[in-house]
Amino acid sequence: MIAKMGRVTGTITPGKLGEVMVEVRGGSEAFHAYSADNDETIPVGSRIVVVEYFPPRTVVVTRM
Secondary structure, three states: OOOEEEEEOEEOOOOOEEEEEEEEEEEEEEEEEOOOOOOOOOOOOOOOEEEEOOOOOOOEEOOO
16 A cells, blocks of 8 residues: 555545545545645645555555
8 A cells, every 4th residue: 555646535634534545456445544744734636645554444645
């Protein structure tokens, strides 16, 4: 999962859970997401990259 790219589908705000679609297994899957930068808001539509993964469906992301 680390280094996979995706797109934000639910705004990620500081300290709050958002949602991203990540390209895996030949398609895209939804994951709960937190921002790697605790002060950053990542709006819907932003491209992201996964920097940390917590099974089964939670990732930490940063904006590309």
